[in-house]
Amino acid sequence: MPDGVIIGGWNYVIAAYSITAAGLLAYAWSLALRRRKFRTQEEG
Amino acid sequence: MTRQFKWDSGIGLLGLLLLFVGSYIGLFVAPSERYMGEVQRIMYVHVPCAWNAMLVYMLAFIFAIISLWTHRPKWDAATTAAAEVGIVLNSLLLVQGSIWARATWGVWWDWDVRLTTSLIMLLLFAGVLALRSFVHDASRRATWTAIATIVAFVDVPLVYFCVRWWRSLHQVQSTPDTVAPMMVVPLRINAFAILFIAIWMMTQRARLELDRRRQDQVSEPERLAPIGGSNNA
Numbered sequence: 212m213p214d215g216v217i218i219g220g221w222n223y224v225i226a227a228y229s230i231t232a233a234g235l236l237a238y239a240w241s242l243a244l245r246r247r248k249f250r251t252q253e254e255g
Numbered sequence: 256m257t258r259q260f261k262w263d264s265g266i267g268l269l270g271l272l273l274l275f276v277g278s279y280i281g282l283f284v285a286p287s288e289r290y291m292g293e294v295q296r297i298m299y300v301h302v303p304c305a306w307n308a309m310l311v312y313m314l315a316f317i318f319a320i321i322s323l324w325t326h327r328p329k330w331d332a333a334t335t336a337a338a339e340v341g342i343v344l345n346s347l348l349l350v351q352g353s354i355w356a357r358a359t360w361g362v363w364w365d366w367d368v369r370l371t372t373s374l375i376m377l378l379l380f381a382g383v384l385a386l387r388s389f390v391h392d393a394s395r396r397a398t399w400t401a402i403a404t405i406v407a408f409v410d411v412p413l414v415y416f417c418v419r420w421w422r423s424l425h426q427v428q429s430t431p432d433t434v435a436p437m438m439v440v441p442l443r444i445n446a447f448a449i450l451f452i453a454i455w456m457m458t459q460r461a462r463l464e465l466d467r468r469r470q471d472q473v474s475e476p477e478r479l480a481p482i483g484g485s486n487n488a
Binding site: 221227231239242246249253 | 289290304346350
């Protein structure tokens, strides 16, 4: 195995993908919540 | 209305589906890179987020110019939506890049020109939204948002070209000629996936902004009405 080769590293990959999914979901959720809040305000 | 709902929901769902497919290929089918090993698989989410963040900021810039030109609320809503979605993608790319940097450079952060300009890009567009929240008059808010967006956009080409113009730890842009075909496939699929998801998010956010503006316009005369009714007597 030559020098400078990274062995393993799946934990970093999992962390990056999990944060991406969490970030996108959190923003989508915030949009839904804001929309719901707006509708409630409008009705009330 | 129902037709409109189906249109953006379809784009969003297609984006989600593509993200699953692209990520599956990127994680389990594409080969590992010779030197970076498995860590290189971060590229399949990091690069699409970076491309789309810059694309969405460019849309914000175009919408801002149209908003200044036409003074129509829908373009102000589109500018705000694009700036906000750009911030989400920009934040994700910084976090993904930081994780990748820890694995390959041994540090979470370095004041390298690419990283620094990307952070400035995030702060500038966050500043646009902060500025927006301080202005209550809708027309003035739209003008300030458009001007601030145009100013903030100055950093975007700098982020893209800085790795060519200055010495940087960050690698220069790859091309399909320098990347294995099986690495290009998930990269492209995820790029379209993030693009479709971003379009869905921008549509939802713009619609919310327009609804809020409509509500403000309805409640404005009530706020301005004198206490106890008419004062013409």
